[in-house]
Amino acid sequence: MKTGKNKRTMKNKQKSIWVFGDYRNYYQNRVTLQLISKAVDLARVVDAEVCAVVFGHNVEEWIMEYTAHGADRVLAIDHPSLTSYSTENYLALIEKLARQRDPDIILIGATDFGREFAPRLAKRLKTGLSADCVGLDIAPEGLLVQIAPSFGGHMLAEIVTEKHRPQMATVRPGTFKEIPHNYERTAIVERLSLPANLPASRVRVVEYERAAQKGHTIENAMVIVCGGRGMGNKNNFKKLNELARLLNGDVGATRPVVYAGWADHDALVGQAGKHIKPKILFSFGISGAIQHTAGLGEANFIVAINKNPQATMMKIADVAIAADASDLLNNLIKELKKRIRE
Numbered sequence: 001m002k003t004g005k006n007k008r009t010m011k012n013k014q015k016s017i018w019v020f021g022d023y024r025n026y027y028q029n030r031v032t033l034q035l036i037s038k039a040v041d042l043a044r045v046v047d048a049e050v051c052a053v054v055f056g057h058n059v060e061e062w063i064m065e066y067t068a069h070g071a072d073r074v075l076a077i078d079h080p081s082l083t084s085y086s087t088e089n090y091l092a093l094i095e096k097l098a099r100q101r102d103p104d105i106i107l108i109g110a111t112d113f114g115r116e117f118a119p120r121l122a123k124r125l126k127t128g129l130s131a132d133c134v135g136l137d138i139a140p141e142g143l144l145v146q147i148a149p150s151f152g153g154h155m156l157a158e159i160v161t162e163k164h165r166p167q168m169a170t171v172r173p174g175t176f177k178e179i180p181h182n183y184e185r186t187a188i189v190e191r192l193s194l195p196a197n198l199p200a201s202r203v204r205v206v207e208y209e210r211a212a213q214k215g216h217t218i219e220n221a222m223v224i225v226c227g228g229r230g231m232g233n234k235n236n237f238k239k240l241n242e243l244a245r246l247l248n249g250d251v252g253a254t255r256p257v258v259y260a261g262w263a264d265h266d267a268l269v270g271q272a273g274k275h276i277k278p279k280i281l282f283s284f285g286i287s288g289a290i291q292h293t294a295g296l297g298e299a300n301f302i303v304a305i306n307k308n309p310q311a312t313m314m315k316i317a318d319v320a321i322a323a324d325a326s327d328l329l330n331n332l333i334k335e336l337k338k339r340i341r342e
Helices: 033-044 058-067 087-101 110-126 234-246 254-259 314-315 325-341
Strands: 015-020 048-058 073-078 107-110 127-133 133-137 144-150 155-161 167-171 188-192 221-228 250-253 280-284 303-308 319-322
Touching: 015 033, 015 087, 033 048, 033 058, 033 107, 033 133, 033 167, 033 319, 048 087, 058 073, 073 107, 073 319, 087 110, 107 110, 110 127, 110 325, 127 144, 144 167, 155 167, 221 234, 234 250, 234 280, 234 325, 250 254, 303 325
Parallel strands: 015 048, 015 107, 048 073, 073 188, 107 167, 127 167, 221 250, 221 280, 280 303, 303 319
Antiparallel strands: 133 144, 144 155
């Protein structure tokens, strides 16, 4: 699939891949660092510079973080008026910078913020945007290949923005691994002034309160017990929580299970939910639709339990057990409790 029809005026300058820095929920959401890591890989192929863009007040900590995790350059605007996020102001700032510097690629996390911010920016820059990508690559001709679910999640589309620039994509948290923190890395840091002609914001933040967060997130869990419709009913599904506690893990769910009210949306794994990277994934009663498997990412070892030995999930698993998911779950819980008592 190709987007765009107008030609871009080529300039004799180094290409630049921008990653927009969203640090507001940094300790639970590492998507900016993950995107910088992927940008480093892409930059090697197209001989580009990786540039992190950060707005806010007292942002020095984030400048150092983005440098330590792979950015070659950081564009920072630090001002008290940017303490609270403003869609209008942030858009005006990055639009102005993009028009001045002409980045080749802009990557933004597919968070609640990114879903609001990225489409508006793409519209202003008159370019295309691939949303909720599950992969990025570089085509032989040097174009960014944006891999995203399509047709209700039943297919993966490879999208390129052939003419328009910048090439833009949002990517779900957990899709890529971040580069380990390197205290010795250095980057070119440009501390830019706040433009005097920012549009007057039509929205004023009176007060905000951060929602309580769990001490961990499913994206970072080492053991995940995931359940699908094959669990039969809500009561059977709830027993997955008991197994997760015994294994010191977390519980995930498929989209039909969440829509049925068996699990909260925070447990959703897949195209419309979380991307996970556990060391061990237990898959109970899950067929393996692409909407779900798109979020399995880098699971090291998968154990699948399903009545249907031909289910997709059984084929991609490291260990496949053809059995009733609920019956096997009960037996496994019973055996684990017995071993703990011994």
